[in-house]
Amino acid sequence: MTLIRVKGFKIFEDRHGKMRCYHRKTGTPIDLLKAPIGSAAFIAECARIAALSSMAETTRPGTLGALIKAYRESAAFQADIKRVTRNGYQRVFDYLKPIEDTPLTRFTSPFIVKLRDKALQKHKRHFANYLKTVLALLFEWGKERGHMKENPAKGIRALRRPKGQSKQNRRWSDAEREAVLAAMPPHMLPAIGLMMFTGLGPQDTLSLPKTAFREGKISTARSKTEHGVIWPVIAPLRSILDKAPAHDAITLCANSKGEPWTGSGFRSSWATLRKRLEEQGKVQPGLTLYGLRHTVAAILREAGIDLRQIADALGQKTEVMAQHYSSEADLTRTMKGVAETLETEVNNRRTASVKPE
Template identity: 55%
Template structure:
């Protein structure tokens, strides 16, 4: 293979994606059936933006139109409206698409057949193959879809409204638990150089993994990070401080448009970073350096917990993490509140017991 070229397996069905054999090794991508091209200088190959452009063109050139009065038609109408309005963040669209892709085998089902028992059956089937979180999220997306259709006269009812979420099993570990200080230090010390910067952005700023990996170089200006959270679109302004500056210097120069780059100097994909993180985590767990249950998402909960323990209010935590509501800030920092409240309650309880102690009177001789 010619030095300088990057050979990767093409995961996109119906697309020709290749890199030139000679410098400057430009990428080229086109839809096989229609010949429509993607400008790879605008949409970097294998990035989230590239994925979304591939999907947009695929939808545009579908050979079979969705049948009127079916779930497929409702999804198509929703895509054409909500996905192009600019109201939804690209991350949210991608999450919705995972659910719509899961529903593809039943797109031909008439809307009139959908009722609450059928939604529950769909939920339970998704639970068996994709676990609880996806099953609950699927119900929320289907409810949103039918609510949208009801408002516009496409359906008369929302069969997913009021469907209860699957409850977490008793004794199940908390999802995305906060990291301990020792765990953060141990993982940071074991991180290879090309993984250190995205991990530092997650650990010190509580950025979503996808947001940290996709953060463009242009977001760094005037001594701060000026960006938006991908999921909510909320603006986030974060000053640069020493640990982050040190990680940026350690990362070294690269040609990627993103601040973080993999070992080949290319933008990270979420799957790529996640795979490397899983290997590192498994190794550290085997050595007993960290406890099971660490997730990258848990670093957002860690930042929120520490801020709350410092006495920061929910509005401040909301601004730092880019939450859309203060309620989410409360959710992410609830462990700190629980610890603070229970510690205070137990201390008060101990004091009350001490007050109730009766003095021992010695018997007269």
């Protein structure tokens, strides 16, 4: 690949062979899966980020925009937060752009609740809650440095999922997994197979370099947590990878043209296939690619794997998210064994407590 130069941006290949690009001044990254280097989308994204940076220089002191600017330039944002997380924060900052001139003194808990509820109307519940979370982090940083006296977003509750509403990224059933595998075209199978049999998320799967697959194992690190993941390739995945169409892309997965997948490209192809399978009654509504991470976690928990091992399998640093991902596990078989152990232990104790006459 011939590297291009864009003023104010750094473009480089990281140690995993993955191309990266970020704005030097603000540290804002560009998602190269959505905007490949040299594409019109890439040029437009560079222009957008540069324009935001230029406009931020004119923000008035004591306003939301000034606080965001100070936070983005701080070590807390530049060095202490993973790049993928910074990208998520930036989406919130972009959303708040129309009110960046609002004085910090106007931000009260009721005002933030209104912002959250408005975000719910325009977007989804997840983004509305994320907006509240990012503001709480931003204002706490500002409070510690004297930009504001209190953190008005602290203590505001997240919006709860309405009763009866299906869970986001629900677990796939066994029948749904088999139906998708049977209908998937050959060039899409490697990606879906990796998600299905290793629990890697879509972004990590599509950017996985060929070098990550060696000696019968998938060895990589999650982009979000940078936590290492090592997965021995099980038989179903080995079969898929062995039969995959040959290509010259640096990534393990490639599209029908033999080029690395873009996130939008794979999502579009997946949406078309999923819709067709729904119409045929072979899958139920609500299937998401990220739901395969929940599926892997649930299957492992049903098999008796502990939360620490599930966290390692998913590339999580703590067991909290492993518990969340595996929450749909059917623990009937596991609890049967637990009950049998309890029964044996209780009987032994009762026998030991009975004194012979």
